[in-house]
Structure formats: C-alpha cells, structure tokens
Amino acid sequence: MSRKIGIDVFSRRAFLRSAATFGAAAFAGSAAAQTAIDEILNAPRRGNWDDQFDAKASRTATAVISNNPIFGPGSAGHIQQAIFDYQNIVSSGGWPTVSASQRLELGVSDAVVQTLRQRLIISGDLPRAAGISNAYDSYVDGAVKRFQARHGLPADGVLGEYTLKAMNVPADVRLGQLQTNLVRIQAMSGDLGRRYVMVNIPAAHIEAVENDRVALRHTAIVGKYDRQSPILNSKIYEVILNPYWTAPRSIIQKDIVPLMRKDPTYLTRNNIRLIDGSGNEVAPETIDWFADKAPNLMFRQDPGKINAMSSTKINFHNEHQVYMHDTPQQGLFNKLMRFESSGCVRVQNVRDLSVWLLKETPGWSRQQMEATIKSGVNTPIRLAEEVPVYFVYVTAWSAKDRVVQFRDDIYKRDGVAELALQTNFGVEQSTGSIEQDALPQ
Numbered sequence: 001m002s003r004k005i006g007i008d009v010f011s012r013r014a015f016l017r018s019a020a021t022f023g024a025a026a027f028a029g030s031a032a033a034q035t036a037i038d039e040i041l042n043a044p045r046r047g048n049w050d051d052q053f054d055a056k057a058s059r060t061a062t063a064v065i066s067n068n069p070i071f072g073p074g075s076a077g078h079i080q081q082a083i084f085d086y087q088n089i090v091s092s093g094g095w096p097t098v099s100a101s102q103r104l105e106l107g108v109s110d111a112v113v114q115t116l117r118q119r120l121i122i123s124g125d126l127p128r129a130a131g132i133s134n135a136y137d138s139y140v141d142g143a144v145k146r147f148q149a150r151h152g153l154p155a156d157g158v159l160g161e162y163t164l165k166a167m168n169v170p171a172d173v174r175l176g177q178l179q180t181n182l183v184r185i186q187a188m189s190g191d192l193g194r195r196y197v198m199v200n201i202p203a204a205h206i207e208a209v210e211n212d213r214v215a216l217r218h219t220a221i222v223g224k225y226d227r228q229s230p231i232l233n234s235k236i237y238e239v240i241l242n243p244y245w246t247a248p249r250s251i252i253q254k255d256i257v258p259l260m261r262k263d264p265t266y267l268t269r270n271n272i273r274l275i276d277g278s279g280n281e282v283a284p285e286t287i288d289w290f291a292d293k294a295p296n297l298m299f300r301q302d303p304g305k306i307n308a309m310s311s312t313k314i315n316f317h318n319e320h321q322v323y324m325h326d327t328p329q330q331g332l333f334n335k336l337m338r339f340e341s342s343g344c345v346r347v348q349n350v351r352d353l354s355v356w357l358l359k360e361t362p363g364w365s366r367q368q369m370e371a372t373i374k375s376g377v378n379t380p381i382r383l384a385e386e387v388p389v390y391f392v393y394v395t396a397w398s399a400k401d402r403v404v405q406f407r408d409d410i411y412k413r414d415g416v417a418e419l420a421l422q423t424n425f426g427v428e429q430s431t432g433s434i435e436q437d438a439l440p441q
Helices: 012-027 030-041 055-060 075-091 112-122 138-150 161-167 171-186 249-262 330-334 350-358 366-375 423-430
Strands: 195-200 205-210 213-223 232-241 272-275 298-301 312-316 339-341 345-347 379-392 396-398 404-406
Touching: 075 171, 075 396, 075 404, 112 138, 138 161, 138 404, 171 396, 171 404, 205 350, 213 330, 213 350, 232 350, 232 366, 312 350, 339 345, 345 350, 350 366, 350 379
Parallel strands: 195 379, 213 339
Antiparallel strands: 195 205, 205 213, 213 345, 232 312, 232 379, 272 298, 396 404
16 A cells, blocks of 8 residues: 655655655665665654655545435435444444543644544544554544534544544444434435425534535524524525514513613614504603513614624524524634524525525525615515425434434433533523524624
8 A cells, every 4th residue: 555755745655766866866876875765764853754644635534515415315224324334333342432631633643543543443534544553644634524524523633622522422322323313314204395494403504405405505503502493394485685673572581671771772772673562662761671571562673784683584484483594793603502592593694595595586686685685675575485494403314425424412302411512511601691693782
C-alpha cells in the first residue's frame, strides 16, 4: 500500500525518486546516492515521515450528507441495515472508551490516539488500512471530522468536549437508539406528498423535499427543553412578507410584563402596539404593569428590521400556534446548541425556502419577493397548492450509503440519559432567560 508524507504533499515514493536523482547528481554514483538517502531517512530530526498523510482524506471526510431525505424510499430498510451492523459491533464487544488527557488534534502524538484509531475503525469512520499508531495524522483528522458530521457537531477535527462525549456513548446504547428510531421512521413510511417540508427537531434542521429528493436543507432553531417544539403534521398555506408579530399570551406574561416593569419604554422602542378588542390603540403608560394579571390586550409589533420575525412568516394550521419564520438574530444559527425558541422554528436563509414554496404560485419570482420585502409593506401570499409540513423527532437514521447519523436526545424522549448530551447545558442556558424566538431585545 502506498504511504503518504506531510512534506510538500509529495508521496514518499516520489520523494525517494527525487532524492535519488539529486543524490546521483551530487555523488556521481548509485551507491553514493543510496547512502545519502539512508542518511536522510535515518536522521534523528527527520520527523514522523512514516506517519500517513493524505490531505484529500481530511477534505472529503465530511461528505456524509446526501440528497436522500430522512423519510425517503427505503428509509426503514436503511436503518434496519444500520441496526444489523450495530448488532455485529455490539456482539464483537463494542468500541473502547477514549480518555483524552490533552487536546487532541492534527499533529499531536499521544498513546491515546491508538485507542481513538480503534474506536474510529470500529464505527467505520477510519479505514482499517490506516493502522494503529500514536500519530493524530490527516487520516485521523478526516475520520474525526466524519464522525463529527455524522453526529451534528462542528467538523473541525478537534476532539473537544461534545465530540468526546458522543464518541464514548456505548455501542449498545447507539443500537437501542437506532431501534427506537426505526419505529418513528416506520410511522412516517406512507405517502408524504410530492413536495413537503420536514423539520427534524433534535437535529435542528429542515429538509424541503421534492419527488423524493432533498431540494433544500436549512439550519433551524427550535424550542428549548422547557418550551418544546411540538410534533405535528399540517400543510403550509401562506407565506407572509413583512409580517406583523402578535405576542402569544405566554410570552406576554412570562417575558413582556416583567420587562415593562423594569423598562417602561420597552414596547415603544420595539414598535410594539397595544390593541384593544375594538381595534383601538392603547397607550402603554395607561396600563398598571404591576397588576396580578397581564392586560387583556393584543401586543402587536409593526413590520420592519427589528420585527421578531424579520422578513418572513410561514403559516400552517395547528393547535399549538407555532409557525416558521425569519429572525433578526442571524448569529444564533452558528451555535452548536440551537434550542432557543418557545416552540416556533426559525429558518436560516428563509427566503430560499420561501422561493421554493412559492415557485408554483404565479407572480412570485425571487425578484418580486425581494422587492416586496424592501417595500416594508405587510403582504400575505396564499400558496397556489398547500405544501405538507411535518415536525418530527428523529435522533438516528441512515441513508443507502450506510452512513449512520445520530443526534442528541434534546427532549429526553429516547429513554437513555447518555443520549441527552446537551440538554443539561440547554436547561441552564434557558432558565430565567428572555424568549429569543419572538421577543425583541
């Protein structure tokens, strides 16, 4: 097997050929050239040239996402294959626990990397041909990135806290997670529609599916542990550009009233108007904000850049009064733990999703949509044909390429504490916090 080295990305064989050429020229003889090569290869400062290096492995290892939807044709069969594979792993003794005493990343040499290599080989992230050594080389870097991508973690190749926790979930627990999610996937095995939108809550991701292929994927922000996004099946019937935002009663009581007690200018600063049952505007200063109950008024925010839904709201019928929408707080999409809302779902690049939803509705090209948003005028648009939407809870699945995906059990529904890796942090983060899904600051 050809080995790679990390100097000038030449193969070792190429280096030897090059060294031989220069050696022959310098010493005018093959014997002298060989002596020169031996001296180079045996030099104490030569470094770990025997450690494998392949830049391509590191670059391509994260390509674990396909255009196969989670609920596509054969999804149940794919996860059944994964269950069979993991049964074999469990019956063979599972994988070892990786205990890192230092930060493990590309370039590190440590005995624990041998255990890391074994762990990654067993789960199929590292080729067996990479072998066992102390070197955290590009093969290990690529394998860690692949592992991270399969677990919804930032694919940076560094063995950080959450990567290590995910890696040390026992194989039998992962097997049970697959079996739990087989039931969920089988429950969605019917005809979901020619075009549909799927929100996978624990993954905090959205798929727009057309003709059994993923047309778009979007990063999402979903409900906190204590304000969970619901499981639902509905149909998207409307896209509203430049929407008004009407505060739900729960947010008025839990968030807005306490804010008004601290800052009486809060509503005015955020363009939130109070409307009574007759449609008349009520001045905030006429309200007793220290009363036992919140005022029985509509709290409505005008359209605009600081609107809690920003440019877009996507409506679908449901008893939970949740919806999908844009947000002025785009930086939250870069977070690892995107469980920030009161149940509604924020959509990154929501305008792309709106274009896809409206592409069969005459008169709504991308250009027309952008012009309308720029105008700032509240514009509801009824879809020519309603598009099914599914909020689901799937923490494990597999595609036809046998790449198995896992996500944290953020709402603790899988029944195993080890799978709720981020939940404790999320609860601490949300306690006493302001609703970020819809409440302006």
